[in-house]
Amino acid sequence: MDYVLYYWPGIPGRGEFVRLVLEAGQAEYRDIGLEPDGVEQIETFLNGEASLQTPFAAPFLLAEGQVISHVANILRFLGPKLGLTSEDSVSRDWEHSLQLTIADFVTEIHDTHHPLGPSLYFEEQKTESMRRTATFLQERLPLFLGYFEQILTTNPASHHHLVNDRLTCVDISLFQVIEGLRHAFPRTMETLDGTLPGINALHASVMAFPPLKAYMNSSRRQPFNENGLFRHYPILDQP
Amino acid sequence: MDYVLYYWPGIPGRGEFVRLVLEAGQAEYRDIGLEPDGVEQIETFLNGEASLQTPFAAPFLLAEGQVISHVANILRFLGPKLGLTSEDSVSRDWEHSLQLTIADFVTEIHDTHHPLGPSLYFEEQKTESMRRTATFLQERLPLFLGYFEQILTTNPASHHHLVNDRLTCVDISLFQVIEGLRHAFPRTMETLDGTLPGINALHASVMAFPPLKAYMNSSRRQPFNENGLFRHYPILDQP
CATH class of the missing domain: 1.20.1050.10 (Glutathione S-transferase Yfyf (Class Pi); Chain A, domain 2)
Structure with a gap:
């Protein structure tokens, strides 16, 4: 498997920005948060037990032995590999x-x-x-x-x-x-x-x-909900 | 001049992260915000009148005809040029x-x-x-x-x-x-x-x-004040 995405299950959240790029680039990837012991595996990295390149928070990506955190940094890394960036x-x-x-x-x-x-x-x-x-x-x-x-x-x-x-x-x-x-x-x-x-x-x-x-159209696309980044509280969406 | 820094005068703010790296690397740079028409020059870029690479906000850097915004992006650009990053x-x-x-x-x-x-x-x-x-x-x-x-x-x-x-x-x-x-x-x-x-x-x-x-020790180092990022309000610094 080329890429391993570490992100909390149950919300699209910031992890979805990475997931969308992996999907657009038709990359082979594991989505650890959706696996049975996913949360423990994420925590192992955040505790500093899995790598010296300890991320402060999820999402982070494991690729070629490297741990890369922050959506923008992950996408800057993936862009050239997946043909989703400019040439220059x-x-x-x-x-x-x-x-x-x-x-x-x-x-x-x-x-x-x-x-x-x-x-x-x-x-x-x-x-x-x-x-x-x-x-x-x-x-x-x-x-x-x-x-x-x-x-x-x-x-x-x-x-x-x-x-x-x-x-x-x-x-x-x-x-x-x-x-x-x-x-x-x-x-x-x-x-x-x-x-x-x-x-x-x-x-x-x-x-x-x-x-x-x-x-x-797949079941991999998770719906938004009221635990994530983008929450629909009708009381807030007022003129 | 190799580098031109665009940042608001009167506060160290986010611009200071760039200024410190330029100083550490002993780069030749202009600090536009401190020049007489500095604010107008910054606004010309933010209005989209000076470049198609319009930054959303200051600080931004002009170097080799390129406009680069966001502290982290600017430092990633400057690091290799000023010897302030790793080799690999x-x-x-x-x-x-x-x-x-x-x-x-x-x-x-x-x-x-x-x-x-x-x-x-x-x-x-x-x-x-x-x-x-x-x-x-x-x-x-x-x-x-x-x-x-x-x-x-x-x-x-x-x-x-x-x-x-x-x-x-x-x-x-x-x-x-x-x-x-x-x-x-x-x-x-x-x-x-x-x-x-x-x-x-x-x-x-x-x-x-x-x-x-x-x-x-120079006058270029600006003191913190209560308009910037790091503000001292004694009422907030409580146990």
Whole structure:
């Protein structure tokens, strides 16, 4: 097996950004979290018992004896191996800039339901979540989406790829963010829909990519739920 | 001039992680934010008027016609050019994993005074900051510091370098985080001091590196203040 993905079972979460790239690249991989002793195996690495390259958190990838953590770092590693990055280093650095902007965006999306941090449950920070989400939906969400829309519109090579005229990891990640936002904030995303022609074209194009289409229709694609990154709390999705 | 750094004037902030690496590598660079029309020049890039590789936010670096954003991405680009990274790709990926953990740590440190997001002032979210900071200081801070302490302790090549036995960008970044934490939370950092022999040794070793020692004593080194990332609000630094 070429690649081993370590991520918590039960949620698509941040692991799904890696899973989508492995699936798009038709890689052979094991998904440890879904195996019977998966959680123990993840913890062995996080405890520092399996490698000196101890990751701080999941997801992490084991490949060629190397442990690589953080979605953006994993995708930068996988991109060239799976044909999902540009050929030249300038474009790859640009893809990585965009990928890290997506990482920041995802953190802000997560923090709408966890403004007081990861140590407390949503139910313990509901009032604060309502305040944080209100400014997020009004200011930050349109700012991030408008940014990616502008990148797509001004890309001289393609209007449905972020970089050059080929499918790269960062397109797939933006697709997943849109999937997650439509789950979490359906009302708000509906009101923004008409302003996002480039993002909608990218979303449709990634969705139609044959290996991903097959994956979406398989049981390996996990549904969103209210334990993960993208959570649908109707009380937060308000004007 | 080889490198041009774009970052807001008046705060060390995230730009300081880049500045420290440029200084450690004795690079020739311009610091645009400190020039008379610096803010306008930064905004020209953020508005998409100067390059199609539009960054979402500062800091970003202009080098060889390329625009590179995000501290971790900038340092991954500068490391090989300035001799501040390992020779082999496995170690470089490991450095990048650690660098991205530092990015997450820095975001959590920032969010202690901005739990409701970047759209509101600290004064508008003071009560929430007190709740968020309490769990941060009790749980997250020891978790992150304990993680880096463990990486230092188990590095077979050196106990005051995170990767191999040489100074790399990620050592310099961890140094700056410790500087910032000692400014922001002096009381709490004092209580943790005895548990951090590896981190203290790394801090001392980075501080003594001649180009950085010279920089620290120059007027180019900006002091922390209450507009930046690492803010000292005594009300937050409580047991």
